[in-house]
Amino acid sequence: MAAAPRRVRVRVAPSPTGPPHVGTAYVGLFDYVFARQTGGDFVLRIEDTDRERSTRQSESDIIAAFRWLGLAWDEGPDVGGPFGPYRQSERSHIYRQHAEALLQSGAAYRCFCTPQELAARRQARRSQGGQAGYDRLCRGLSEQEARQRLEAGAPHVVRLRVPLEGETAFDDLVRGAVSVHNAQIDDQVLLKSDGYPTYHLANVVDDHLMEITHVVRAEEWISSTPKHILLYKAFGWAPPVFIHMPLLRNKDRSKISKRRDPTSLLWYREQGYLPEALLNFLALMGWSLGEEREVFSLEEMIESFSWERVKTGGPVFDLQKLDWLNGEYIRAMSAEELLERIIAEPYTRRLDEPADGMLAITALVQERMKRLAEFDELTGFFFERKPYDPADLVPSKQDGDFVRQALAAGRGVLEGLDAWSAEALDAVVRGLAETRGWKRGALYMVLRVAVTCRRVSTPLFETMEVLGKDECMARLAAADAAAADLP
RNA sequence: GGCCCCAUCGUCCAGUGGUCCAGGACACCGGACUUUCGAUCCGGCAACCGGGGUUCGACUCCCCGUGGGGUCACCA
Incomplete structure (x- = not known):
């Protein structure tokens, strides 16, 4: 059974309907790594089949974000490639053609139910505790009836004719076997009434045509994978390997969303x-x-x-x-x-x-x-003097008197210092604390606030060195003035 | 609710039948260093969801619960 070793081809397929999502980068990372490791191809495909919500801005944001991350793709809407176009909105004819083929073979059928009708019936069923999903009303339409409505120009969608019995299974590379009873699977819409494909159709058709070997996507897609398997079967194609990555979560463990955590x-x-x-x-x-x-x-x-x-x-x-x-x-x-x-x-x-x-x-x-x-x-304080509360000058367990003395003495010894280096400053100030019998930390805090205008800062002497003597002396003088009426 | 996926410290991961009274990291709490914050170093706290099997032996395998999540659209 040894199939010919195929070159690995993976794709990341974002929908350009909002800011670039961290989850897309997450999946894209694994795609990228796998492709690079195996010498395969990494494809970027834009899934812009939602005409209402897709925007070009979002698409370019996604592209910019991936570039920023350094996850470079080999094929994509911006760089082209042998399997283009890579923007689904430019592939409509391909999907229509494939939907037509399914219609021909009987694997799909036309459905004339309007969204309003569907919603109403769905609600009625739900209130009676019935099954969700489509009630398959149009599935039984005779060919003649369907053609009549079609020719009358009635808007319609194309739905997949899912087998009523049996089960559909697939092997997830990281999760193992997953199987679902076909009775659980809805007659999925493949082609919308606007002529655009749904995710299900476009995704399957493109993955096949672009020769994708491994579909890496988020866990939320597991439940629709059987539909995709059914589609591959209907087309007579071999499905790719599926890998469903776990969903990134918010702190409360729900699917990561911008309401709770940053996702952009x-x-x-x-x-x-x-x-x-x-x-x-x-x-x-x-x-x-x-x-x-x-x-x-x-x-x-x-x-x-x-x-x-x-x-x-x-x-x-x-x-x-x-x-x-x-x-x-x-x-x-x-x-x-x-x-x-x-x-x-x-x-x-x-x-x-x-x-x-x-x-x-x-x-x-x-x-x-x-x-x-x-x-x-x-670093703001390096560039400008920040306003601060003079009370900040007072170290814990000290008073205004101490501040005034410290400032006066400090200005005195620093004034005479020519070599304005961190080492020299350290030596001088340290010496001052010793001769006066002051707690070093207290003296340093006074100088720190005077010089940086903040109680929390970069190391004092290095900071003073960078600031330069003139600026430091000026700030000390200002602090001295501000300390005048400290209790 | 139906179906599906998942399940080791608060969080992220290690652990693939015995070497586990479960290891690392983040966070947190101490201590050291230190002029503040930080960084760094040292130490501490803290988990195998529950119950049945299988086995000489289960965190590891199976089943059932429970819990969490996802999904049930002409959105992806």
């Missing part, structure tokens, strides 16, 4: 999550290296990936862990690279500042940054 890739990018960190994090959702290492590159994942190691339980998307991981990546790079990436996006509005100063500042915040977008907030 645009948001992750804006916040300053690094693509490699986000990918690493997504990989951790359901897959592991097999050793106890959690920080790894895309390349490493490609090297050791296997479907056997993907879990089927739905993972909760934990932003706290993403933050930690992002911080790991931030700390692992050089300050130069970090700054480059902050400027490239940009994540800062300080684009006109001198490069050496920016680099020094970046080095100071690097180890306390979790997201690149925090840069300005963390």
